[in-house]
Amino acid sequence: MTDPRIATTSEYGVLGVRAGFEAHPVDARHSLDRYPAAADLSGLVERHWVVSWQLPPGREGSVTLLPHPCVNLVLDGGRLAVAGVGRERFTYIYRGTGQVFGVKFRPGGFQPFLGRPLADITGAVLPAEQLWGPAATTLAERMAAARGVDRLVALVEGFLRERWPPPDPQVELVQRIVAALLHDRTIARVDDVSEMFGINPRALQRLFQRYVGVSPKWVLRRYRLHEAAAVLAAEQHRPWAEVAAELGYFDQSHFIRDFTAAIGLTPVAYARACRTQEAPVSA
CATH class of the missing domain: 1.10.10.60 (Homeodomain-like)
Structure with missing residues (x-):
């Protein structure tokens, strides 16, 4: 198992400034928070992350990212998706108030869950149901109803433990x-x-x-x-x-x-x- 103290991804990736937030510090907020994975999961999971934002009605914000060589499991708008490694930078548009929760797997850490070459999903975003069936729908519903990051982490980590692959x-x-x-x-x-x-x-x-x-x-x-x-x-x-x-x-x-x-x-x-x-x- 990889030593959890050894990072396999950087803390970088957000490019420039966050448009729509920088000039309005009072009424527009944006945050990115990172949380460590449980010790028993850290061989495959790098960390959890939460992006939260708040914008006044009628305003938009955006952030542009240069992706890491990692797969992310992402809950956004109540939907759970598996995001393969993105080759190109991408821009996320923010409106209103919201939150996105993600699990960042270590490079190589998602392949045992996928069971086939990770190159097959590079650049793709797949509904989690495509990999895990109705159980992923249930997980998404429970996570969408959860209150607090601790509960989100507990739900997704429990889900992954139940499907933990054999050592590779x-x-x-x-x-x-x-x-x-x-x-x-x-x-x-x-x-x-x-x-x-x-x-x-x-x-x-x-x-x-x-x-x-x-x-x-x-x-x-x-x-x-x-x-x-x-x-x-x-x-x-x-x-x-x-x-x-x-x-x-x-x-x-x-x-x-x-x-x-x-x-x-x-x-x-x-x-x-x-x-x-x-x-x-x-x-």
Whole structure:
């Protein structure tokens, strides 16, 4: 089992500012709260999360996210869905008052529940009933009626325990690799991963397609771009080339190309938009 103290996903992913909230701190509210998974579930579940918001009538807000290489189980509007790994950034629109609850599985952590290659659901959002049948409908109804995060967590964790899959040593291997991609700055290429873990590139690719749903190169790039966006948003005057070099991008044109494709703006334009408190990106 993966040590729950070792993160396999970052805390980053929200891009720029939350449109519709930043200029109206009194009458518009938005929060993202994270909660740890129970110890017996933490080998497959990274954490639980809750997004809550409040907007006056007639107003809209939005947030743009760059997804992690994770599957999420999401309760939104009373419906429970399984969201596969999203390749592209996406924008969520907020109206009125509401809440979304989610379970973020570790990379590779959902494959034992799915029972087939995770690449099959990459980019897809499936009704939970498609995987678990009427039991998922009952769970969604009970969660929608629940009061308080503790109750939501208890319901979904009980549901997962009843369906807990047998141990799979490949899951732990995948998570050790993903943790290295996230934390180890000496890894600049997929070949570095192959050498570090003694897995040939073709086998590594197959492993990630089955358990993560995207390639190891995609995971490495996504985590580096998460961090780059976070640094440029927090330190808007910092030279982007310095940030790129720290993250292992020694080809500046390569960094600009990757950043712009993922974020929707060049590094300079993104930092400027964050500095002026604009909502700089959308999907």
